Amino acid sequence: xxxxxxxxxxxxxxxxxxxxxxxxxxxxxxxxxxxxxxxxxxxxxxxxxxxxxxxxxxxxxxxxxxxxxxxxxxxxxxxxxxxxxxxxxxxxxxxxxxxxxxxxxxxxxxxxxxxxxxxxxxxxxxxxxxxxxxxxxxx
Numbered sequence: 001x002x003x004x005x006x007x008x009x010x011x012x013x014x015x016x017x018x019x020x021x022x023x024x025x026x027x028x029x030x031x032x033x034x035x036x037x038x039x040x041x042x043x044x045x046x047x048x049x050x051x052x053x054x055x056x057x058x059x060x061x062x063x064x065x066x067x068x069x070x071x072x073x074x075x076x077x078x079x080x081x082x083x084x085x086x087x088x089x090x091x092x093x094x095x096x097x098x099x100x101x102x103x104x105x106x107x108x109x110x111x112x113x114x115x116x117x118x119x120x121x122x123x124x125x126x127x128x129x130x131x132x133x134x135x136x137x138x139x
Contacts (some may be wrong), residue, residue, distance in 0.1 A: 002130050
């Protein structure tokens with residue numbers, strides 16, 4: 001199911017993503033500047049995180065905490081090889097059962113589990129976005 005939204009309606013898109021997700025691993029694809037990090041930031045706010053989510057481009061992973069819950073946000077853009085993700089413990093994060101949001105996950109697709117939620121954000125000519133759930137299984 002897809003949803004069209006303007007950037008000032010990002011909370012609606014974030015709630016749509018949460019409503020559509022069926023696993024703890026959420027892959028979000030989209031072109032550079034499509035709004036992946038903005039969407040993840042809106043999702044973390046809905047989940048009750050008080051810190052502002054930001055892109056983990058240089059750190060590769062950010063964690064956000066709400067009381068006893070931890071959410072992970074990955075950005076694999078800077079990886080040169082999929083196995084670099086194993087060096088910082090990707091598998092342990094993905095197996096933790098905590099929500100994991102993945103940007104540029106095509107760079108580590110060989111290390112993704114069999115089941116995960118896959119969303120794509122597409123920017124439209126008028127500046128709006130469309131978010132669409134692709135599937136919940138590994139490609």
